Amino acid sequence: AAKAAGRDRYHWFDWPMDKLQEEAMEVRKMTETALDRGRLLLHYQPVVELDNGPVGVEALIRLDHPERGLLPPAAFAGALDAPRLARRIGCFVLDSALTQTQTWHRQGLPLRIAVNISAYHLLDPDFLSDLQTALDAHPDLPASAVEIEITETAPLLNFTRARETLLACNQLGVRIALDDFGTGSASLTYLQKLPAQTIKIDQSFVRDIINDPKDYAIVSGVVTSARLLGLEVIAEGVETAEHAAMLGHLQCHCLQGYAIARPMAPEAIPGWISQYKPLVHQGFSTPPPPR
């Protein structure tokens, strides 16, 4: 009878939905434990202007797992978007990124810091006070050096609230970047209606820019629109020098990707910056547009 009950129970828990929920719970537990034990940390990836050099860095979260090593956000994405955890993680990321960047500013490296904000944190009633608290705790870091990156999730969940919150961020002096631009269902509406200073063209459009006339045309159009709107535009996922050259040809001067630098530990940033040579001085030519 006990055996039968056991089999029944197994059967019951074997439903795919239960498994998924269980896995999601495991991920949240793992992430919360990491947060409590100081095992969440930030790596930083440089953003450069093609002609000049580093203008800033993006903070990218990592989980230092005792057995599995350094995990990328894809391994705990569910926790980043869990309503309760999103705020705790967001506050940690804001504080940690601003502390690090204030240190760089004090060392004479006036970098801009871009921080990814989850939709659930942005829409949390306490988000603005969390941001204000982080800014107040770092008096040697101007608010204008801080940029928050948002994806289309937040405005999709609650457009009015997202827009009002972003306007208030601008009022504090904090910049707004539209991350993964072009991948959502309402990119142009968000461009039209949300306050933003930066567009980050998603890597899915940049990847085949050399060979695919469609992607080339799309990136060209986004760059032109951004310029007409007076916005800065950053191409993400720039993986080769050829990509960089093509983007330069399209007047997209801000680049981020493996061709420039991989995300790295904060200690590595000053050394990387001091040895950086602008790509235009590395002697490559612009490839012809694809047809």
Ligand code: C2E
């Ligand atoms: P994202 O904000 O679009 O960040 C860019 C991602 O592309 C990063 O992945 C980066 O490592 C990767 N990347 C950079 N250059 C290249 C390239 O040349 N080729 C390719 N294939 N990939 C490149 P990562 O670090 O795994 O982060 C993934 C996503 O996780 C981020 O996408 C962002 O949406 C989210 N994320 C990262 N850090 C945080 C955080 O602190 N808070 C929240 N809420 N989300 C975060």
Ligand code: MG
């Ligand atoms: Mg980002």
Ligand code: MG
């Ligand atoms: Mg992105």
Ligand code: MG
């Ligand atoms: Mg992305």
